Amino acid sequence: MAGKLKKAGLIGTGFVAGVLISLQFSAIADKEVRSGLPVEELRTFAEVFNAIKQGYVEPVEDKKLITHAISGMLSNLDPHSAYLDADAFKDLQVGTQGEFGGLGIEVGMEDGLVKVISPIEDTPAYRAGVKAGDLIFKLDDTPVKGLTLSDAVKKMRGKPKTQIRLSILRKGEAKPLEITLTREVIKVQSVKSKLVEPGYGYIRVTSFQENTGASVVKHLNDLYKAGTLNGLVLDLRNDPGGLLNAAVGVSAAFLPPKTLVTSTDGRTEDAKHKYFATADDYLRGGKRDDYIKEVPPQAYKVPMVVLVNGGSASASEIVAGALQDHKRAVIMGTQTFGKGSVQSVLPLPGNTAIKLTTARYYTPSGRSIQAKGIEPDIVVEETPNGDSFKRVREIDLERHLDNDKDGAPAKDAAKPQGKAPAKPKPNSGKEEDDKDSPHAEPAAKSDYQLGQAINLLKGLQIMQNKP
Structure with missing residues (x-):
């Protein structure tokens, strides 16, 4: 269907697909009694295979035909199941460790063009000004029309220090843009922190990697070295997710031991x-x-706000849902992505694998987030004038799984239920008025949602100090 995102992934990065929550590396075994094979359907498959082998205009290798058949079976199940060739499987494993090669763009395919979902912080794409919503129509001199998403990935990949030119269509720009990027090995720092002002700390998690939980604890200790905290902001905006155990670890840094995090x-x-x-x-x-x-004891009781938006997916939603259900934090921002399914990575011969959706996940109270997302306790748009661009969510993806608890919500249900965004105000002359919120510096003075979070924490502090 035109205008819908057909597939999502991380182009030129080799990293985990933007909305993965779990990597469970396990061998395929006969754990269940195999059901009878569909003989008639397999006979039809064999006839098609034989027809291609005998009559196609050019010879095709058997391995290529079988690989494409496997890929087709998986890609037609849901947006997150996929066949991983040797390169993709290796990139997936490397990416969960926080280091991979490429441009640093989370993308999908829309109307035959590569659509940017989000650039990853501190990467070539981010620094060059690539924005969410950009449509890439040419890679160097190769038109994107006619390429598959996989073909586009291979075009974008390359050795570090080599360049690629992206031709981009951007809403609001009269002419196409040309941006030249230099490929590099990207090391993602998944956790950042700072003291926003005395007594108020800020921790940002950009993705959930193997060491993310330990990094959050380290940053908590660093913040408390500066003195007692009256409030803490945990920023999960534009965090596409990652490893399930990392999400459990980050949640455990703020919840009592043995507390249920997710199921x-x-x-x-x-x-x-x-x-x-x-x-x-x-x-x-x-x-x-x-x-x-090593978690500071005060961290279990410090008043908290968790910031989320439409780019917060999977592992981010696990953390936000757990802290919300246990009333440990106030969730602020806009509705999250709504990716509530688990992918297991099953290795195959030849260093290949399949990424198969095997389960749904639920918050501690039993809520399903699939195709719905986490609803903030307090809806705050990304700018005073509302969201700066329309985000793609799980419910917009073709063949997405339904929410098995609440049924399949209407697409409008995935949008934040706040007041309608105000009409844009005339430019006041300040630079931040034109800033696209996903590109704003984390914890910058122009970060509207963070400002509202700090204001809420200060209000809670005043109420606690009242006699």
């Missing part, structure tokens, strides 16, 4: 699981030190 449910017994704020779940059976033991 999953699917058809197999392995897919039915509850995840608690315990070392077994956030360390995933590893031999690493239990970093949660």
Whole structure:
């Protein structure tokens, strides 16, 4: 369907698809009794295979035909199931460690063009000014029309220090833009922090990687070294997710031990699981030190605001949902992406794999986030004039899974239920009026949502100090 996002992924990065929540590396085994094979359908498949082998205009290798058949089976299930060739599988494994090569763009395919969902902070794309909503119609001298998403990925990939020219259509620009990017090995710093002002700390999580939980604890300790905190902001905006155990670890840094963080449910017994704020779940059976033991005691009680928006997906939604259900934090911002499904990565021969949706996940109270998202306790748009651009959400993706608790919501239900954005005001002459919020510097003075979060925390502090 025209205008809909057909597939989503991280182009030129090799990183986990933007809305993944879980990587469960496990071998495929006969855990269930195999049902009878569909003989008639397989006979039809064999006839088509034979017709191509004999009559197609050019010879085609058997391996290529089978690979494409597997890819087609998976891609037609839902937006997040996929076949991973050797390169994609390697990139996926490397990406979860926080280091990968490419441009740093989260993208999808729309109307035959590559659509930018979001540039990743501190990457070539981000620094060059690539924006969410940009449509890439040419890569160097190659038109994107006619290329698959996978083909576009390969065009964007390359050795570090090599260049690629992107030809871009941008809303509001009369002429196409040409941006030249230099590929590089990207090391994503998944956690950043700062003291916004005395007594008020800020922690931003940009993605959930293997060491994200430990990094959050380290940044908490750094903030408390500056003195007592009266309030803390946890920023999960534009965080596409990542590893499930990392989400459990970040939640455990703010919740009492053994608290339920999330649960999953699917058809197999392995897919039915509850995840608690315990070392077994956030360390995933590893031999690493239990970093949660280093959490400052004050961090479990400090008043908190969690900032979210339409770019907050999967692991971000797990954390926001857990802190919301346990009333540990006020959730502020706009409706989240709504990606509530679990992908298991199943290795195959030849260093390939399949990424298969195996379960849905739920908040501690049993809410399903799939195709719905987390509704903020307080809706605050990204700018005083409203959201600066329309975001794509899970419900906009073709073949998305329905929400099994509330049914499939209408598309309008995924939008924040706040007052309609005001009409744009005349430019006041200040630079920040024209800033696109996803590109604003984290914790910058022009960050409207952060300002509202700090104001709320100050109000809570005043109320606590009243006799």
